[in-house]
Each structure stands twice: as C-alpha cells, then as structure tokens.
Amino acid sequence: MQTRPFPPAPHGRSPAGAEVRLLVDGMTGGMIHSTVPPGQVNRATVHATVSEFWFVLSGEGQIWRRDDGGEETTVLTTGVSIDIPVGTAFQYRCNGAAPLEFICISMPPWPGSHEATIIAGPWEPNAPEGWPPA
Template structure:
C-alpha cells in the first residue's frame, strides 16, 4: 500500500512506499533559500535521487558570484528567469575562457574541473534551475577560482 502526505517544507510530500521500493518525495520550489552556496548564490533545494540532485540558484539584481571550480560533479543549468552572464574556463586556463549571456530558456553545461562565475544583470534578478551529477556532496565540493574575471559582491555567510 502506498503512503503519502504533505511535509512542512515547501510543499514537500512524504516518500511513497510501494512494496519494498520508495518513490522519492515531490518537492515544490521553496519561497526562501535553504542555504547560500559557496559561490554566494541563494540555493533552494529541490528533488534528489541517489544519482542526481536539483536546485534553484538565485541572484538579486546586479549580484556577482565568487568564481569557483567543482572537484567531482558536473552541473547542467537552465535559466528560468531574469538575465545575466556566465564566464566558464576549462582547466583554469583564462586564455580558453568565454562569457555567455544568460536569458530564459538557455541551458549551459558546467563539466567537472571548469572554473566559472556568474552574475545577474543590473536591474533584474537571475533564476537558474540546476541539475548536479552525482548529487551535491557538500560545501567542500567547490574551490574558489583564482582566475575568475569579475569582482564578486555577494554576501557570503562565514
């Protein structure tokens, strides 16, 4: 028999049990950030399995993140609102870096080892839906990049 119910966080349901299998919970987009990412962006944690995790990343108008590089995970992003830009650089080689515009509907891959930094345009927020493979392991995953091009202005919680 399946069991379900509403949790207290962002409309999260309880996992469904079908026989000996568990179907992961359904999660609605939280109104407030769950955590601040190592790069300084707001993170709203969404669905997760043993093999992947999903989150919403948000910057306020004009915010610039801290440049980082991931140790072990790939991410694939899709812009869902606002405007901004992202700078990506393979293997920490600024001569190979490039900047791309971020607008709704644009998707962008960030393979492991890619240095990256993103920012919201002046006058508008930036919302991104991100999938991380394997699932996000914790804040030690991100290392501050020493080749990021922009001066960050996000407030990072110590």
C-alpha cells in the same frame, strides 16, 4: 519517488553566493533553484567531482567558464541551457534589473561545501558569504 512543493524561502547560499532552494535529490544527482539578485557578482569556483546543467528561468546575466580547451563568457537569458563539466572554472553574475533565476542539476549529488574551491575570476565578487551545503 519524490514530490515536493517549491520551497517558500531559500535553504541558504551556494559557495559562490547564490540563494538556493533544494528541490529534489537522489542517488544519481540533485536539483536546486538558484536566485542571483540584480547587481550581484558571485565568487568564481571550480568543482572537484560534480558536473552541472543549468536552465535559465528568468532574468539576465553572464557566466564565464574556463577549461583546458579555452574560456568563454556566455549571456544568460530566459531559455538558455549550459553545462559546467567537472573541473571547469566558472563565475556568474546578474546584470539585469530583475533577479537571475535558474534550475541547476548536479551529477553526482552535491557532496558538501568542500566540493567547491574558490578561485580568481574575471569579475570582482560582491556576493554574501556562502552557507556550507550538506
């Protein structure tokens, strides 16, 4: 069993560029809190083995997703949930006045920065360089 307080500072950045706070992790998956500052456009990526579920806590943004079935851009606002199945290309950005904050659950657990391949997306990224997650 795990019980952890909300981390006071980010642990680093995702390969895409979002600030991340590690919340809990286990044998079947992990959960992080992500923050994207206003105006930030993260790098487009695709994951080799990990699927994700997101739940937007606050802010406004957009996410572009592409898979073999097509592509779409979804508005991210408080209360919206999305999935990113393994092999789905995606890119996201904060286009509101406040930071975009969301919970991300990964399944299986995040294996490390080699999981994410940076690709071309629909928007020009301006995010700071990522940190190699463990």
